[in-house]
Amino acid sequence: GNNNNNGNKGSSASPQASNAASPSGDSGAKKKFAIIFKNTGNPYGEKEMEGYKKAVEELGYEAILKAPDQPTAEAQISMIEELISQKVDALAIVANDPDALQPALEKAMKAGIKVISLDSAVNAASRLVHINQADPERIGRTLIQGVVEMIGGSGEIAILSATSQATNQNLWIEWMKKELEDPKYANVKLVKVAYGDDLRDKSVSETEALLKSYPNLKGIIAPTTVGIAAAGKVLTDKGLKGKVQLTGLGLPSEMAEYIESGVCPWMYLWNPLDVGYLSGYVADALVNGTVTGKVGDKVTAGTLGEKEVIADGDGTQVMLGDPFKFDASNIAEWKAVY
């Protein structure tokens, strides 16, 4: 099962022999690697799961992809239980809540399942290792640097986030604020953090309110896919291209329109396929016992090459790399991918 037909950079994979002792004991059956995304019907998540599946199948295992219909921790807990019952070997999770899954994931680990989180982390006690799409500090700082460059070094900026409960975003926003403490940003003022709740209508209202409440607003950072697309739409419709700058994190397919038109000169994201793909290899390494998830472990992740486990607060993580910059030069190529 090795279908290598997407835009993932192409060197051939080298499936590792699955000779290590399997924790579930039934050596005859294929090993099962599961992933749970936040919610169903989310193209970003579909890509992340696709990357995971690709890695798992390259390695010759069976992949199980799950996502609840609502992005809630409660639903993810049920899914974790189902996977424990199925005696999967590894479980990768994109968490809807960093803490609320802890009891369930601890149970999974007690049952011998190798648990990792990717993208949206769970706390250190709930996982062996986290696959970080990009350093939150880098994301936060890069976004500020980006928007400051766009607005020419001074002026008012605002943030349009997802829900007030979104952990990833909250972490990034913290780093953005830290970056702004630097004296070189004395002329840049963060006027407001608004929450569009990842709802189209609410994100639009919030963007409009920002524009009106802060007539001198020069830039918006929207570190969320729905928010940045909604903001792009508002700026387009209001003809504010060039007057108010937009950047953030978004899906190339959703944002292609606005990057091509220049409403959003550039934005960042990582390749969700790669995040999933890397997770698959890290999970495999944990299952085979070649690594335990401690700092300094090294994982050879197929086409991505070798990655090292590094510290992350109390826990450990594997960093995919820097966020990727999408701009007019490369968006056409990427909008078809994800």
Place this chain on the structure above:
Amino acid sequence: MEQRLLTNKKEFKAKGFILQWEWLLVALIVAMFVMNSNLSEYFFQYDNLRDATMGFLDKAFIVLPMVFIIMMGDIDISVGSIIALSSVVMGDLYAHGVPMPLAMIICLAVGTLCGWINGMLIVRYKELSAVIVTLATMTIYRGIAYILLKDQSVGKFPSWFKFLGWDYVGTLPFILIVFAVFAIAFGLLLHKTPFGRRVYAIGNNPTAARFSGVRVDRIKVIVFTLAGLMSAVTALFLTSRMGSTRPNIATGYELEVIAMVVLGGVSTAGGKGRMIGAILAVFLIGFLRYGLGLVNVSAQMLLIILGGLLIVSVAIPQLKSRFAIKRKA
């Protein structure tokens, strides 16, 4: 007038016994077990089935009072928000140094208070109907939870608190035992006590009940208060399962609870249904979800299956009575 009336119920019980809704549910559960066992080798295992109950029983506590509410022809869509508010209050208090047992008691008190407010508004403003009142309080209760915790989550509860949602007494899950106790208590309340009899009377004919000396308003307030209390019980177990809490927990629980009650054969037109039906429905939906989850059926298929099951289950009795009438005519 030498009329002699029978009081021996036995000869009347036999007929209709087989056709009861509860037996249909039992048949469905058996069919579902057979199907799921065939789909997945992991389904029919004691440990798995036992642990699965821990996953779906949290909301089942609200099913119990919701049977009373729907029986009386009302509805309560604020229960999910009551869970969130009582859980957040508990978490927030604990985080501010209130001892956990006290915080838990306050959690129950907050839920009870929310339910009582619902009940009072509903009986004081009859023209509004329960849907409207609980629609408004649903927003308000969760709104308060947001005001209290903002974007924070609180957790780090004492380690024993995890016992509620995750541990066993003997080999049985604690939550299952507690649920069994509450289910029996609510079952007895509905079927054996004057209170339950009066709830049935209100469901069938509120006017006649009132004229017969049933204090309809009082019973409604009590029942909505119970719904608040049981929402808080759910909050305890859910919080324990999640190990932390935040204002957006338990969203959408109300609709799941209502769906279970309706599937359990409790008529929304009032006055029909039994506690056992709703409890069977809890296990039917719970194990069905779990079983389909074991074979990794997609979330969207689950939505379609569960929605369809609800429609079909309420349509069957309707169509049955329709055709029964036609046959008579």
Place this chain on the structure above:
Amino acid sequence: MAESEFVLELKGITKIFPGVKALDDVYFKLKRGEIHALMGENGAGKSTFIKVITGVHSPEEGEMYLNGQKVAFTHPTDAQKAGIAAIYQHVTNYPDLSVTENIFMGHEKVQRGTGRIKWSAMHQEAGRLLKELGASFSPKTLMGALSVAEQQIVEIAKALSVDAKIIIMDEPTAALTKNESEELYRIAERLRDNGASIIFISHRFEDMYRLASKVTVFRDSKYIGTWNVDEISNADLIVAMVGREISQLFPKKEAQLGEELLRVEGLGKTGYFGDIGFTLRRGEILGLTGLVGAGRTEVCQTLVGVEKYDKGKVIYKGKELKIRGPREALQQGIGYLPEDRQKQGLVLQWEIGRNITLPTLENYTRNGAINTRKELEIAKRLAEKVSVKAKSVFDLVSSLSGGNQQKVVFAKLLASELDVLILDEPTKGVDVGAKSAIYEMISDLAVAGYGIILVSSEMPEIIGMCDRVAVMREGRITATLDRNGLTQEAILQASMDDSGSRDHAARGTGA
């Protein structure tokens, strides 16, 4: 098309409701330009018959001819199209819509082609009809804001608004004052002179004599006969309707009047009644009569706390009583038999036994649970006491006939220890056999020392059963009459008279 002599003819109509045969092989003929009275006791099947004609109910058996042509209406619109209009007994209106709309619902005036409703034309026409009926409220008023009598006027206007060949009026005068009734007579006559045929249902002989040329009588769902009004004596007509002499029907026994149980002083509820005063003694049957909508039911329900009063006081066994609700009333010893037994008296989907024990559940409760053995025992004893005809106490009350249902409601009352019984239309829609059983029961209860308030619109019942009678009109007691002064005329005078004298003058005479 061969014109038949009869515009409407029905043959062998049978209509069965679950548990009740409401019409049993009924015949009827209506001539062109005739006003035909249809009479019979409560529950005789008159209203059901009307609904068969108008296509609301379809009969199980029988044939219907319109101008000699056989027709079968499956829907009310069929009857409307055939030129049949009806004023139904129970108001069938839309409280949230305007009077105009109520009048024209189902046959609105619309512009040809566009289908646009012609509001101004409709308002104008409605205004004209209302004026003709002597009403002065605007056709734009909301129906729900009108009094029962005003609503009745709208119902009449509704029937007039269609150019109907056959007009059916089911007790249109029941809620009307004398003047309003006169207005209605005039209109009916004019319609008749214009060639319409009218079926007129009323319990008032006066209406029949004033208007009708023919009278058809139903009894117990059966057709009894048709007579020319001037050829049948009053007494014969009553025999036809009731099946025996009235005097036999009322087995009033002399009861020993005891101490005063209840004294009501200046009781008032804004918008419903005012200045109500009467007394009730042990063993006494106090009649409360008047037109439909006079406020009797409201007064009774206030006494048991279903409704609240805002003026006056109630003195019960010498102490002022504040009634908070029916439960407290029952505990104090005041019981109420509601006028609508299906909606207010019974849980129809329940068995006889459960219905009987509902008000007194705590009497059979042990350790918080209902002791079903004891409950059933008591239910059985009471059901036998009021001689309900059924196989067992597990029969559903919905399967019982109206009379037996009413007996179950009586049994409910007897389960509590009461001193005062308020019986609101206890024989409404009850067959003759059950009726006499109920009368006997009431008499026995009075002898047993209950104080009884008997609300009834039926003159014979009031005259036959009561020791004293209070007559209500428009929310006030206009007269209180002693048994020896009790005549049909006196009661009618007090309940219908439009003159101002009704107010305080007659009150208190009999106290």
Place this chain on the structure above:
Amino acid sequence: MSANVQSASPTEGKASTGRTISALIAKFRELGLLAFIVILAVGVQFRNPSFLTWENLTDIATNTAILSILSVGMMLVIITRGIDLSIGATLAFAGMVSALTVKHNPGLNPVAALLIGVGIGIGCGLVIGFLVSWVKILPIIATLGIMNVFRGFTFEASGGKWVSAHQMPTSFKSIATGSFLGINNLILIAIVIYIVAYYFVSHTRTGRRIYAVGSNPDSAEVSGIRTGRILLLVYTIMGGLAGLAGVLWVSKFASAQGDTASGYELSVIAACVLGGVSIAGGVGKISGILLGSILLGILNNALPMINVSAFWQMFIQGAIILIAVLVNALVKRGIDRNNLMRRKI
């Protein structure tokens, strides 16, 4: 107390003055809502001068258009004593199907896309109408089940993907962004729908019969109204409007997702309830729901603008809804009391 000696017949005397007062109070309900909106607007304006600008008002109108369109359908449903919880799902399903269609046929006329959405919506509405009017399932239960089913269909149809801005032809996006005579199309469509709806409910037989069915279903049956057909019609209209709203939504936001408008039904119901539509049936005015929608629209727009903390927004909205319905109930009691006083007993 003998004041009514002269006006013994209900057809004379003071009756009419009483009615004028109660009519006034009834009107007061809407005036009150309007006054509330005005006070709110002035208050917000005080805090943020850019509130009452032409641009912001246009924004409010554009953002409220879809909500107000849905309110029309919901009002009809509630008037017949029903409720429709499935409209969010219907909206998403219709929006998704039409977006997928234009994605694969970029040359498609936008009007055709609109029609496809409306058609899907009508189909969904017919299913619900059938369940409610023929199978006689309670509306709240039927639509609760159907909501899940349609939502599932939406996910299935999209295969977990979104349809994004660059996949939609400009012609399709300009349904929502384009304007005619300087007024945004969404606003125009809403205005047209309100005019048609106003004409429909107050000047056509069928429209009035919807009220009749809700006001008293039994009399409606007796006076020859086919109540089943009215119910079917009402849910079909609701479905059609939800379908239309789906296309407008997708076009406005230039994105179709599986979870589009999830939970939106509650906002629509709230708009109706604020506008004085009675859950008990029979009561509801076009002007009322327009004001109700506008109030919600203003709240959505104004709360962010006056810097109300995001964490207070939900509570404030809930509180305003509760206060509005309680005031409504009290006003209605006032009217009833007034009617009773009029009787002079």
